[in-house]
Amino acid sequence: xxxxxxxxxxxFLLVFISISSVQSQPKLxxxxxxxxxxxxxxxxxxxxxxxxxxxxxxxxxxxxKSNMGADIGFAFNGALKFGIDKYGxxxxxxxxxxxxxxxxxxxxxxxxxYLFPAKYDWNLNxxxxxxxxxxxxxxxxxxxxxxxxxxxxxxxxxxxxxxxSSIPDETNWLETVRLGVSGNAGIEIKTSKNFGIVxxxxxxxxxxxxxxxxxxxxxxxxxNEIGFNDKGGLYFSNMYEGGFSKPYxxxxxxxxxxxxxxxxxxxxxxxxxxxxxxxxxK
Numbered sequence: 001x002x003x004x005x006x007x008x009x010x011x012f013l014l015v016f017i018s019i020s021s022v023q024s025q026p027k028l029x030x031x032x033x034x035x036x037x038x039x040x041x042x043x044x045x046x047x048x049x050x051x052x053x054x055x056x057x058x059x060x061x062x063x064x065k066s067n068m069g070a071d072i073g074f075a076f077n078g079a080l081k082f083g084i085d086k087y088g089x090x091x092x093x094x095x096x097x098x099x100x101x102x103x104x105x106x107x108x109x110x111x112x113x114y115l116f117p118a119k120y121d122w123n124l125n126x127x128x129x130x131x132x133x134x135x136x137x138x139x140x141x142x143x144x145x146x147x148x149x150x151x152x153x154x155x156x157x158x159x160x161x162x163x164x165s166s167i168p169d170e171t172n173w174l175e176t177v178r179l180g181v182s183g184n185a186g187i188e189i190k191t192s193k194n195f196g197i198v199x200x201x202x203x204x205x206x207x208x209x210x211x212x213x214x215x216x217x218x219x220x221x222x223x224n225e226i227g228f229n230d231k232g233g234l235y236f237s238n239m240y241e242g243g244f245s246k247p248y249x250x251x252x253x254x255x256x257x258x259x260x261x262x263x264x265x266x267x268x269x270x271x272x273x274x275x276x277x278x279x280x281x282k
Contacts, residue, residue, distance in 0.1 A: 027088065029081035029188075031198050033263025037099045039070035039124075042230075042253035043206075047071070047122050048105035059120070059239040064219055064229065065250045068158075070101035070124045075259035077202070081134060088139040093148050095130040095182070097202075099257055118164040126206050126257065127155040130182055144188040146200075152180045154206040156228060156255075160221075167221045174225040178207040178255075188265055196265035206255045218245055230255060 038044075045067025046060040063069040077097040084090045103122040108115040132150025158173035186200020213231035220226075220238045229235050232252040236245035 027083065028268045029079075029091075030266040030268065031077070031079040031081070031188075031263055033077045033198060033200075033261040035075055035077075035259055035261030037073045037075040037101065037257055037259040039068070039073070039101050040256040040258055042067045042251075043070050043101070043124070043255045043257055045069045047103040048107075048120055058241075061240050063239070064235070064237065065248055066253070068124055068228075068253065068255065069103055069122055071103040073099060073101035073124075075099045075202070075257075075261060077259075077261055077263070083139075084133075089135065089137055091134040091136060091146075091148075093130075093132050093134045093150060095128070095132075095150055095152075097126075097128045097130075097259075099126040099128070099204075099259065100124070101257075116164060118162070118167075120163075121161040122158075123160075124158045125156070126204075126255075127157075128180075128182070128204060128206070129153045132182075134184075136188070142190045144190070145186070146188065147183070147185045149181065149183045152182045152204060152206070154178045154180055154204075156206065158226075158228075162221060169222075171221055171226065172224045174227055176212070176228055177210065178230075179209040180205045181208060186261075190265075190267070194267050196267065197262065198265050199262045200260075202259045202261065204257055204259075206257065207253070211252070220245055 046062050047069035048058065048060050060069070075097060077095065080094045081091045084092055101124045104120060106117070106119040108117060130150035130152040132148055134146055134148030136144050136146040138144050155175055155177055157175045160171040162169055162171070182202060182204040184200055184202045186198055188196055188198050190196040207230050211231035212227055213229060213233035214227040214235070217227040217229050217235040218237070219235060229250055230253040232250045234247060235250055236247055238245045
């Protein structure tokens with residue numbers, strides 16, 4: 001497992017231990033869910049463009065320059081919730097989620113007057129680890145609406161696969177850490193004492209802090225550890241026209257996403273006591 005994931009997971013485990021030591025609410029709530037993820041702001045955009053005059057399908061010039069070219073994807077979420085007050089209205093919350101976005105294109109490359117089939121597959125990933133607070137004003141009832149907000153550490157990664165006779169088949173971006181914020185709103189529906197379902201929506205700003213602008217970044221086919229350059233500025237690339245790298249100036253990017261999810265809820269009584277054994281005299 002990548003060191004960045006291990007460090008982030010250990011950090012939030014320590015936060016969980018410290019918060020759970022002061023909780024007075026007996027129940028620990030575990031939620032697992034999944035759903036659709038929608039790229040927003042400069043996360044979404046055009047990935048490829050058909051240049052009819054040249055009979056080619058190439059990488060769109062806005063990709064990396066002004067957006068990250070993502071299309072609809074999926075989200076997997078996990079949450080630990082624990083009451084801070086005795087009524088469970090105010091909760092501490094730890095979250096872990098994974099958002100993956102896709103885009104693709106196929107067509108032909110014009111190589112010295114000859115047309116060759118070409119296919120591109122683009123994948124952008126956000127692994128998010130958060131800690132924050134939640135308010136659930138009707139926590140004692142079967143239907144419990146909630147809202148929460150959290151600080152989020154996001155590990156960004158990306159991969160581009162190209163199938164063509166003239167370009168390398170795989171290009172990878174450097175796994176990079178950003179700090180952001182997220183908000184959730186939803187409803188928990190208790191189906192029994194220990195089980196329930198949850199539906200909700202999430203909005204996350206993934207790169208509020210720690211954006212980079214490596215002016216020597218080369219976003220070339222076949223290269224590994226390409227920088228995201230989400231702060232904008234000078235970069236070099238051969239993805240738009242092929243051949244040697246050419247200089248471009250990118251704009252600053254706000255990377256956000258919205259997800260809609262449904263899942264299960266487990267209610268665990270942390271203070272459940274086992275009745276003492278009784279003995280009968282003969």
